[in-house]
Amino acid sequence: MIWDWSYTVEIFPTLLDAMWVALAATVVAYSISLILGLFITLAGRSSFKPLIWLTLGFISFIRSTPPLVQLFFAFFALPQLGISLSAFATGVIVLGIHYSTYVSEIYRSGIEAIPKGQWEASKALNFSQAYTWRKIILPQAIPPVIPMLGNYLIVMFKETPMLSAITVVEMLQTAKIIGSENFSYLEPITIVGALFLLLSYSSSILIRKLENRMKYAHGNSKPVKSKNDTVMANVVSTIKHALSIRKTERV
Amino acid sequence: MTTYLEILPELLRGAGVTIQLLLVSTLLAFTIAFIAGLGRVSKHFLVRKLTAVYVEVFRGTSLLVQMFWIFFALPLAFGLELSPFWTGVIALGLNYGAYASEIVRSAITAIPKGQTEAAIALNMTRWQRMRLVILPQAFRIMLPGFGNISIELLKGTSLVSLITMADLTYQGLTLRNTNISQTTEIFVALLIIYFIIALPLIFTTRYLERRTARGVATQ
Numbered sequence: 176m177i178w179d180w181s182y183t184v185e186i187f188p189t190l191l192d193a194m195w196v197a198l199a200a201t202v203v204a205y206s207i208s209l210i211l212g213l214f215i216t217l218a219g220r221s222s223f224k225p226l227i228w229l230t231l232g233f234i235s236f237i238r239s240t241p242p243l244v245q246l247f248f249a250f251f252a253l254p255q256l257g258i259s260l261s262a263f264a265t266g267v268i269v270l271g272i273h274y275s276t277y278v279s280e281i282y283r284s285g286i287e288a289i290p291k292g293q294w295e296a297s298k299a300l301n302f303s304q305a306y307t308w309r310k311i312i313l314p315q316a317i318p319p320v321i322p323m324l325g326n327y328l329i330v331m332f333k334e335t336p337m338l339s340a341i342t343v344v345e346m347l348q349t350a351k352i353i354g355s356e357n358f359s360y361l362e363p364i365t366i367v368g369a370l371f372l373l374l375s376y377s378s379s380i381l382i383r384k385l386e387n388r389m390k391y392a393h394g395n396s397k398p399v400k401s402k403n404d405t406v407m408a409n410v411v412s413t414i415k416h417a418l419s420i421r422k423t424e425r426v
Numbered sequence: 427m428t429t430y431l432e433i434l435p436e437l438l439r440g441a442g443v444t445i446q447l448l449l450v451s452t453l454l455a456f457t458i459a460f461i462a463g464l465g466r467v468s469k470h471f472l473v474r475k476l477t478a479v480y481v482e483v484f485r486g487t488s489l490l491v492q493m494f495w496i497f498f499a500l501p502l503a504f505g506l507e508l509s510p511f512w513t514g515v516i517a518l519g520l521n522y523g524a525y526a527s528e529i530v531r532s533a534i535t536a537i538p539k540g541q542t543e544a545a546i547a548l549n550m551t552r553w554q555r556m557r558l559v560i561l562p563q564a565f566r567i568m569l570p571g572f573g574n575i576s577i578e579l580l581k582g583t584s585l586v587s588l589i590t591m592a593d594l595t596y597q598g599l600t601l602r603n604t605n606i607s608q609t610t611e612i613f614v615a616l617l618i619i620y621f622i623i624a625l626p627l628i629f630t631t632r633y634l635e636r637r638t639a640r641g642v643a644t645q
Contacts, residue, residue, distance in 0.1 A: 239624035241584035241619045248613035336490040360498035372486040
């Protein structure tokens, strides 16, 4: 092992600067996915059947094809169709759209957890559809799923190195440039890995705390049994929760 | 249409590599998932901590960074040089193995405590309890999660194109270099081929989800 500390110190500030690009990309892409995800959820619950099929098709197609290929498609093929955007803009839009399909699932689980009585009461009070969504359903559906949405912020942050493939100079791309200039990839890539670990692990601890607090805040006073913070486990538990609510209602 | 027929043979060659990579790395990921998942619920403190560190490191850093690290830094750090294929397999296996181990662990912890107590009352050993009582029940909870992981893994395989492995994405990129005018067709074809490869995985996962939900009592 030949780890060069002076080289490490020398390149560290450059990599730290590149981290801001990664963070900016994450924040913009995440905002896109939060907004678009909500529209996808609403479209999926429309009473117009073809719109539901279209949404489902869109979700499965986007979710089961690699984001890298989607990036290449947007970066190389869209200019041919007359749409040209900068690499950064292309990257954040593609990541935003890709993860909006995941985010919409979370919104959906939140909405499905709302007791049917809330809908019925709104109807009985003669609220319009839009008013019911805006004032009754969404304010109750979204806060409980905020921790799960937060998990996707971390997931998306970890996807930003992919943007290096379409020439966005984020952390990994910077590491590669430094590595090829100095013929040593060991230090830059290891630093990038360490920075990722530092940021995503500390934010996952924050989200776990938020999650515990949320569980109390929303009437579910049962303390969390396991320290699961995986996205998958969260989705499963919410779906289970949603199912159990529906089952008890039927009884 | 003729453009699609022209580019198809090249792309299918890449699709073969992608599927091969998918199968080998899925196998590795699920093996690791079971080892690490069981490690997380081990009675030994050290085993629990070590597997927890492994899971956090691989979930906390990006897959692409891991792939580059194994490809570029590992030879420098330990003199261990791997072919692009094995770099891909190991990075994908370790990364998704870490995610899947959480599915294994959460499925094991989801089994009601009464089952463990009953097994203890029946004088079963720890291993018997796990093998005969807990795992068979936990397994059906894990299956849909494994299905989802395999779809994620398929998407992850496209990253090996960035470490010069000739998979489906790489073939698409090289094709594009020689026929710039067909860029749109090439990438549309790429997306569709990936979707076709994913279809059996999607349907299997949906089937498993339905089967798992059937006849399960909720507390």
